[in-house]
Amino acid sequence: MTAPDLSALRPQLPSPLHPLDDERCTRRGVTLLLKRDDLIHPALPGNKWRKLALNLRAAHGRPLVTFGGAYSNHLRAVAAAGRLLGFPTTGIVRGHELAGRPLNPSLAQCAADGMRLVFIDRSTYRQKHQPATLARILAEAGAADAYAVPEGGSNSLAVQGCTDLGRELHGQAEVVAVACGTGGTLAGLAAGLAPGQEALGIPVVGGGFLAAEIRRLQTEAFGAPTPNWRLDDRFHAGGYARTTPELDAxxxxxxxxxxxxVERLYVAKLLHALLTLTEQGTFPPGTRLAAVITGRPGPESDDDTPSR
Structure with a gap:
């Protein structure tokens, strides 16, 4: 089997970089730039494209299996890729109780794109990182020979794919910020930046596990972590998929x-963090601050974060 021709999807690369005139930044001498990764592809926007591209090539047209919650943007992106490139896809969905129920709009779109949906119980789903459990899940789903992509798409190939995001921003900003769910985008972004640039991650989920996960992903992808990134975990609004009246306003x-x-679960938290930090004087006057817009609002909530 040959690798699919991803150029046939006509991704918009490099993604646009637009300055944003916002008085909260200009009065502090900070230039805010929006890196519009949400415009890369209508069906595989943002970090979904960057994470999947190398994995799709590595699959060489084999059936692809992946994992996600009931509202997962990642599942939708994989299903769309399968439809557009002509290979079978299977989605392992967290929540055995969902089997037999009417599909929500996210899962209905996956099914419309040809994805076969397999629902498993949450306890088993949480153990899918264990090799024996993973092998059993895939065997029972009839996907033992498929190419497996982890939940959220974050593996070493995904991290390597996200280095292009950093390279596209060489010379454009001193600080590049991105919202973090599984950490793969930040891990690759930081590795792709030029000397003197810093990557800032805004976790959208609590628990404090992301720093170790990012170091692990960078070690797997590049041999060692890079020193040019940091996290600010004060802006997750109480946890994944949670919000506050202040954030909504x-x-x-x-x-x-x-x-x-503004997509609410990732992008809103990112922009809120950056505007708050700017008004607090965190960024010196003259700083060019790039915010990576990784997605657009969808019909319902996303659910790409790891189950923990």
Whole structure:
């Protein structure tokens, strides 16, 4: 089997980089730039494209199996890739109780794109990182010979794919910030940046596990962690898929100011963090601050974060 021709999907690369005129930044002497990775591809936007591209080539057209929650953008992206490139896909969905119920809009789109959905209990799902459990899950799903991509798409190939994001920003910003769910995008972004640039991760989930996960991913992908990234975990609003009245008001105000729809679970937390930090004087005057917009609002909540 040959690797699929990803150029046939016509991704918009490099993704656009747009300055944003926001008085909260300009009065502090900070230039805010939006790296519009959400515009890379309509069906595989943002970090979904960057994480999947090398994995799709490595699969060489084999059936592909992956994992996600009931509202997973990652599952939708894999299903869309399968439809567009012509290979079978299987989605292992967290929540055995969902079997037999009407599909929500996210899973219905996966099914419409040809993805076979397999629902497993949450306890087994949490153990899928264990080789024996993973092998049993795949065997029972009839996907033992498929190419497996982990939940959220974060593996060493995904991290390597995200280095292009850093390279596209050489000379464009002193600080590049991204919202973090599984850590793969930040791990690759940091490795792709030029000397003197810093990657700032804004976790959207609590628990404090991301730093170790990012170091692990970078070690697997590059042999060692890079020193040019940091996390600020004060802006997850209580945990994954959680929000606060302050965050909701911020997102609505940002949309009104700039006419840009804001995805709530990742992008809103990122932008809220950056504007808050800017007003606190965290970034020196003259700083160019790039915010990576990894996705667009969808019909329902995303659910790509690891189950922990």
């Amino acid at each position: 911020f997102a609505e105000d940002f949309e009104d100011r700039h006419g840009l729809p």
